[in-house]
Amino acid sequence: MKDICIDCDRDTSFGSGLFVNRIPADNGDRSGFLCVECLAEQCDHCGELSAEYGSDEEGGIICDDCEMSS
Numbered sequence: 001m002k003d004i005c006i007d008c009d010r011d012t013s014f015g016s017g018l019f020v021n022r023i024p025a026d027n028g029d030r031s032g033f034l035c036v037e038c039l040a041e042q043c044d045h046c047g048e049l050s051a052e053y054g055s056d057e058e059g060g061i062i063c064d065d066c067e068m069s070s
Helices: 064-069
Strands: 023-026 031-034 053-055 061-063
Touching (some): 061 064
């Protein structure tokens, strides 16, 4: 496994600034990691990108901040 993001090809090794919050990933063609920016999704409630999210009652994406405030 290489220390690159399989989505954006940026370095996720220690000292790169993307080491924290990376997750192991495999898309069938490549294995490595996903950086926090590539694994983030846009919240359907506030519009912010978040790597910490779930789904709401309608099946939309809701970030943890919006879920806590509802």
